[in-house]
Amino acid sequence: MSMPLRKDLRVKQKGFISTTTILLLIAIGLLALVEKGPTVPGVPIGASPINPLSLGTSKFVELASRNYTTFIVYRLRDLENIGGEICLYITVSPEIPYTVEESKTIFSILRNKCSKLRFLIADESTYSNPLLQTLNSSIRIEGSRIYRISTKITTAIVSRFLQNISSPYPLAEITVRDTHRVVLDKASAIHGGTATGYTYTSSRDEVLCVIDLEGEISRCSQLFVVAAKESIDRAELFVIGDGSILLNQVLLSNRSEYLSLAEDLLAYLCEENPRCVVVFDAMHYTTLSIRNVFSNPYPILGKLLQDPLTLIYIVLSIIALLLHPSTWLPPLIQWLSNVFTNITIGLASVLTIAISTWIMYRVLAGGTKVYPDQRLAEQIEEEVGVFAELRKSILRTKVKLSKQDFIAICQTLDVMLTLYSGYSLWSDNALNILSDLLGDREKAYRELKWIYRLYRKAFGESRLPLIVLWGRATKRLVSIVDEVGKRIGEKLGVNIV
Amino acid sequence: MIIPTKRFAAYIAVTASVVTIAVLLDPQALLTAVTMLAIEISMAIHLQLSIGVLEKIGVEVSIDSSTDREPVIVKIKLVNRSIYPVFLAEYSFSYESILRLEKGCRAGLISIPSKSSTELQFVFGARVGTHRVGPLTIVLRDFLGLFKTQPIEIWKGSSFKVTPSIEVAILRKLYLYTRSSGLVKSRIPGEGIEFYDVRDYRPGDELRRIVWRVYASRQKLAVWEAEKESYQAIVYIVNSSKDMWTGMPKTTPVEHSARIIASIARYATSRGYLQTAVTVNECGSKVFGEPAFGRQGLTRVLDALANLSICPESETQVNWDETLLKILPILPRERTFILIFTKTTPNTEQLINISTKLSSLGHRIYVVAPLIVTYDVSKKLPQKLVEIYRAKQLEIASEELKGIEILKKVGVKVIAVNPQLVAQRIIQEIEISL
Structure with a gap:
């Protein structure tokens, strides 16, 4: 049974890293996170490889990662970390057009890092064409839409007649290593390169037409090229005019031909080499930014609420983004900056500076106790003994002479006379002795009589004289004693007082 | 240990204001703020280094003291063997309060350069007895006075002894007096060389x-x-209690007594008398061996006089009973001449006791009572207080005189004469007693 330790027996935990250091490290970490930013600036909802929803391509990434080293690049500098024997760069339905500059960068980096270079471009738009152009490929994606249309409609507005066909989406036959028959979505015709995939119709009543953005039929044919490949320099390209065949919703559906096509594409382009590195582009997709969500949430939420899974995904993604310092730290600093700017104007600034100075003082001083800077105590040279004490006492306190002093000095005179002559001051011979010492009998008599009177008064034996100033009387007695002492000294060669 | 001064608080307040200005108003002030903080830190570092140097500093002390005629010279050499100098060291030199510094400063500022030394010299007016000097305490400060150290005792102190000088004038007077009066002759035939x-x-x-x-x-x-050689054993008992140190330096009762004893001892040595001395004060009694002949006896007496000291415990009084117990074992069987140099108050009863007991053993006791009133020199008191002081002084004198009177009444011989005549009077008593 464990007993609680007494307070004084408990082992004290000692921190080897100070709180300041920890706070400093946290600050550095936050700044680094802000500088690096989140993985993606918002919630990807398109054909991004990190989108696990139906329109994403995360399943394709998962498929690739089963057999090959797989990377998802969020920014161009991520490519610097990639290298291998065969590098397969895949972009599926990008939502942001490639620029020539970044295409050159992508090509340049991968060419330097990889022995063999492969590109899989599954795109129904023209956004990937700059990349193809940079690679010196002859293949181009038209960006048009190929639909199956009834032969009765040739020039009319398509939308009015599409409803008459069971499915407007064209059937396609794409040959990689094997030939795969799939239904395309919004496929675009491509040209150039070596054609490896064609659309076809299921009956003679149908025709495949390319419809422009205004819905006008620009041309019709029984066959359109929707896939092509080409070898240029050290690179090999495989282009499909439809990215939808690689989306999660297709790959996860019951129909296995799409999965088979995807696996065949990977196996063909990687040459089934396990050292093949598959790179998925996640740079060219729009994201649902937090700012947009919060500034205008209802339309977005309205769409998202239709699918609970999507809603959960969006909410969790938004929470993750919200927690990231890059989301809240810059606005916080901006807010603080604004606050500082406001409070450093006018009267508020005086108060602010005063309070800030006081706080800063407390921080810098750290509660240190300060002491007056006094010099060291100097040695005091002083007299000792009874007279030194007497002198200090007189200087320190207001000493007044009283009748007690008078009595004490009378006794001094008495002792002096006794030592000198053997006769006391109160004896009958005192007058003779004093006369002898003072050399004036009359004076001796006068002084002795005065001493007797005041001595009796001091002892309360007599009331006369009525008024006595004892201080003055004592001083007079002192002068008599001094004179007597001096005479004794002269006579005996002895200084006694 | 470093402690911050109030100047540090002011400095930090200014620094804090500069930092605030730098943060809120003008970032250019940040450089000034950082500089100010750097200065503060550098001052603290400098002081720490100086403390380190001071803790390892070498202290070489020499004390030159002999008799009360020559001054006592205390030299303290502080040797800094490190490569870091000590700046702005405030020192304070302590010593017994009854000593008087004639040259040198008891407190001041010194610097000790690196790989070098600094010497402090203190010259004291010599006073008979054993006196303590030290400790030497140092406080370090930085250049701006932001920090200072706790007082650091770099030398704990030491004691020195000052022997009373033998006054040639007194000695000559004694020889002249004894020869002219024939006191030195025993006038009895017997063993001797004369x-x-x-x-x-x-x-x-x-x-x-x-x-x-x-x-x-x-x-x-x-x-x-x-002619029969006469010899006498003499024991000097000197009271060096606080009141015996009253008066002007060098002319206090105890110092005056010491010089008289030294002169008498010198005379007694030439006469071949046995002698020794005992010192007493509030702290206790000390016996300096049995009475001895010649130089040995003189050395014992002078050694005792050089050991006279003031007792720091001022509340107690002299314990004469203890003194009696200590001197009894050293007294020879023959009649010994015992001279007690003391004031008669406040423990007159004890004095009577010791005198009576020693007299009963056949020894001759003389109490040499310096009337301390006569040693007190009027200090600079305000005129209106002088008369009061004199009156109080006479009251104290009364007690002393009463003490003498009481001693005399019980038969104790008291010598309370003019200080100039004390030596002569004592020798007269000694020689007559033979």
């Missing part, structure tokens, strides 16, 4: 003492007879 008389030969006289010249002229045997 010629006393020639007398007729008696059986048993040594042949070598026969005066052959007398035999040649008178045809009668006569022998040379010596």
Whole structure:
């Protein structure tokens, strides 16, 4: 049974890293996170490889990662970390057009890092064409839409007649290593390169037409090229005019031909080499930014609420983004900056500076106790003994002479006379002795009589004289004693007082 | 240990204001703020280094003291063997409060350069007895006075002894007095070397003492007879309690007594007397051996006088009973002349007790009572207080005189004469007693 330790027996935990250091490290970490930013600036909802929803391509990434080293690049500098024997760069339905500059960068980096270079471009738009152009490929994606249309409609507005066909989406036959028959979505015709995939119709009543953005039929044919490949320099390209065949919703559906096509594409382009590195582009997709969500949430939420899974995904993604310092730290600093700017104007600034100075003082001083800077105590040279004490006492306190002093000095005179002559001051011979010492009998008599009177008064034996100033009387007695002492000294060669 | 001063608080307040300005108003002030903080830190570092140097500093002390005629010179050499100098060291030199510094400063500022030394010299007016000097304490400061150290004791202190000088004038006066008065002659025939008389030969006289010249002229045997050598054992008991140190330095009762004793001891040495000394004060008694002849005796007496000291415990009084117990074992069987140099108050009863007991053992006791009133010199008091002071002084004198009177009444011999006549009077008593 464990007993609680007494307070004084408990082992004290000692921190080897100070709180300041920890706070400093946290600050550095936050700044680094802000500088690096989140993985993606918002919630990807398109054909991004990190989108696990139906329109994403995360399943394709998962498929690739089963057999090959797989990377998802969020920014161009991520490519610097990639290298291998065969590098397969895949972009599926990008939502942001490639620029020539970044295409050159992508090509340049991968060419330097990889022995063999492969590109899989599954795109129904023209956004990937700059990349193809940079690679010196002859293949181009038209960006048009190929639909199956009834032969009765040739020039009319398509939308009015599409409803008459069971499915407007064209059937396609794409040959990689094997030939795969799939239904395309919004496929675009491509040209150039070596054609490896064609659309076809299921009956003679149908025709495949390319419809422009205004819905006008620009041309019709029984066959359109929707896939092509080409070898240029050290690179090999495989282009499909439809990215939808690689989306999660297709790959996860019951129909296995799409999965088979995807696996065949990977196996063909990687040459089934396990050292093949598959790179998925996640740079060219729009994201649902937090700012947009919060500034205008209802339309977005309205769409998202239709699918609970999507809603959960969006909410969790938004929470993750919200927690990231890059989301809240810059606005916080901006807010603080604004606050500082406001409070450093006018009267508020005086108060602010005063309070800030006081706080800063407390921080810098750290509660240190300060002491007056006094010099060291100097040695005091002083007299000792009874007279030194007497002198200090007189200087320190207001000493007044009283009748007690008078009595004490009378006794001094008495002792002096006794030592000198053997006769006391109160004896009958005192007058003779004093006369002898003072050399004036009359004076001796006068002084002795005065001493007797005041001595009796001091002892309360007599009331006369009525008024006595004892201080003055004592001083007079002192002068008599001094004179007597001096005479004794002269006579005996002895200084006694 | 470093402690911040109030100047540090002011400095930090200014620094804090500069930092605030830098943060809120003008970032350019940040450089100034950082500089100010750097200065503060550098001052603290400098002080830490200085403390380190001071803790390892070498202290070489020499104290030159001999008699109360020559000044006492205390030299303290502070040797800095490190490569870091010590700046702005405030020192304070302590010593007994009754000492008087004649040259040198008891407190001041010094610097000790690196790989070098600094010497402090203190010259004191010599006072008889054992006195303590030190400790030497140092406080370090930085250049701006932001920090200072706790007082650091770099030298714990030491004691020195000052022997009373033998006053040639007194000694000469003693020789002159004793010769002129014939006090030194015993006037009794006996063992000795001084010629006393020639007398007729008696059986048993040594042949070598026969005066052959007398035999040649008178045809009668006569022998040379010596004067009996007289000797006396003297024990000096000196009270060095606080009141005996009253008065002007060097002329206090105890110092005056010490000089008189030294002169008497020198005289007694030439007379071949046995002598020793005992010191007493509030802290206790100290006996300096049994009475000894010649130089040895003189050395014992001078050693005792050089050991006179003031007792720091001021509340207690002299314990004369303890003194009696300590001196009894050293007293010879013969009659000893015991001189007690003391004031008679406040423990007159104890003095009577010791005197009576020693007298009953056949020793001769003399209490030499310096009337301390006569040693007190009027200090600079305000005129209106002078008369009051004199009145109070007479009251104290009364007690002393009463003490003398009481001692005399019980038969204790008291010598309370003019200080100039004390030595002569004592010698007179000694020689007559033989």
